[in-house]
Amino acid sequence: VGGPAMRASQEDFANAMSQVKLLKKDPGNEVKLKLYALYKQATEGPCNVPKPGVLDFVVKAKWDAWNALGGLSKEAARRSYVDLVSSLSASSSGRATPAADGKRADSDHVLVTSEDGITAITLNRPTKKNALNTQMYHDIMLALKAAGKDSSTITVLTGSGDYYCSGNDLSNFKDVPSGRPEESAQRSAVLLRDFVDCFIDFPKPLIAVVNGPAIGISVTLLGLFDAVYATDRATFHTPFSHLGQSPEGCSSYVFPKMMGPSKAAEMLIFGKKLTAQEAFAQGLVTEVFPDSTFQKEVWARLKAYAKLPPNSVRISKQLLRSQEKERLHAVNAEESRALQERWVSAECHDAIAAFLSRKAKL
Numbered sequence: 001v002g003g004p005a006m007r008a009s010q011e012d013f014a015n016a017m018s019q020v021k022l023l024k025k026d027p028g029n030e031v032k033l034k035l036y037a038l039y040k041q042a043t044e045g046p047c048n049v050p051k052p053g054v055l056d057f058v059v060k061a062k063w064d065a066w067n068a069l070g071g072l073s074k075e076a077a078r079r080s081y082v083d084l085v086s087s088l089s090a091s092s093s094g095r096a097t098p099a100a101d102g103k104r105a106d107s108d109h110v111l112v113t114s115e116d117g118i119t120a121i122t123l124n125r126p127t128k129k130n131a132l133n134t135q136m137y138h139d140i141m142l143a144l145k146a147a148g149k150d151s152s153t154i155t156v157l158t159g160s161g162d163y164y165c166s167g168n169d170l171s172n173f174k175d176v177p178s179g180r181p182e183e184s185a186q187r188s189a190v191l192l193r194d195f196v197d198c199f200i201d202f203p204k205p206l207i208a209v210v211n212g213p214a215i216g217i218s219v220t221l222l223g224l225f226d227a228v229y230a231t232d233r234a235t236f237h238t239p240f241s242h243l244g245q246s247p248e249g250c251s252s253y254v255f256p257k258m259m260g261p262s263k264a265a266e267m268l269i270f271g272k273k274l275t276a277q278e279a280f281a282q283g284l285v286t287e288v289f290p291d292s293t294f295q296k297e298v299w300a301r302l303k304a305y306a307k308l309p310p311n312s313v314r315i316s317k318q319l320l321r322s323q324e325k326e327r328l329h330a331v332n333a334e335e336s337r338a339l340q341e342r343w344v345s346a347e348c349h350d351a352i353a354a355f356l357s358r359k360a361k362l
Ligand SMILES: CCCCCC/C=C/C(=O)SCCNC(=O)CCNC(=O)[C@H](O)C(C)(C)COP(=O)(O)OP(=O)(O)OC[C@H]1O[C@@H](n2cnc3c(N)ncnc32)[C@H](O)[C@@H]1OP(=O)(O)O
Pocket: 100, 127, 128, 129, 131, 132, 137, 166, 167, 168, 169, 170, 171, 188, 189, 191, 192, 215, 216, 217, 218, 239, 240, 243, 245, 248, 355, 360, 361, 362
């Protein structure tokens, strides 16, 4: 990614730092900690100052928030800071926000819980079928960075409501400042690459609990998970050509290896939607469960896995991934570059416009 995006981002960052002082409403301690952490990460990089004593509550809370960002790049931290300030400014001034549903986009859409050795990240935007808005990409990255370092043995991604995830929020395309589509496409490509990198580099077992239909990027990423458990109600759909786009999530490399080139082409080029059983037959899904017992059976299984010795599990995961890591990063970079071009194409614009004007549905 070239210099212009970086310079623009630094300018945005400086503006956001000024804006934060003008907020009319106090955003609350949790948000203030998040802002502090992102600011430190953006300006100084990962936290490497000694951990303060437990009795020094405020300093400890700040340190924890900064430390939780792990190795998040300065650039990604800057972007998250800018997005967070912009959503706060919008809500404090009553303006419409970039979020597709008109509400403030914040971590309410990505819930994180940690229990029984399992950190669960839940996509929680059921009214939009858990479509991923920009803030959610950032929140998932933060959640993964934290989960990679916490004491849990395994990490789970799942959805709330009837969908697992309907993929990229197509309304993200509405937020392009007029006259700057190339810049916006470049920013999105950087975000996409950073986002997928977090899955490639995730250091412990990552398990998808696919509670319903999955579309787009939520399907392609499954190739980077260590196990994928699906309800028999789930479907797997990657309609990239219909949207004038191209595959991401390393699927252009992982899917052909996993299911053979022609089955991968049916999905990734021609947009064939798979049932859960078909996805199982292609190796994309590890096991399919009846919807009526899905949650009970899967969580019982996960709790048993989470009792395994965490270090052993982590080392095995890393060994399995290490052979392919470099290649996956290269594929991710290439796919992100291709999408950057697709996003400014007429084919893509027409498809998104059709969805947004409700002329098209998958
Ligand atoms: C950093 C950027 C990275 C980008 C990476 C590239 C990623 C690519 C992809 O993920 S491509 C896949 C994109 N997804 C789609 O094309 C799905 C679009 N949605 C639909 O076709 C349908 O909504 C449906 C099939 C998911 C569900 O249909 P139905 O059961 O009839 O429900 P509704 O259509 O009424 O949906 C309810 C509500 O949710 C909104 N919604 C659903 N999915 C999305 C979405 N992906 N983007 C935006 N909005 C979505 C839908 O508009 C409805 O909203 P409303 O109630 O009308 O306000």
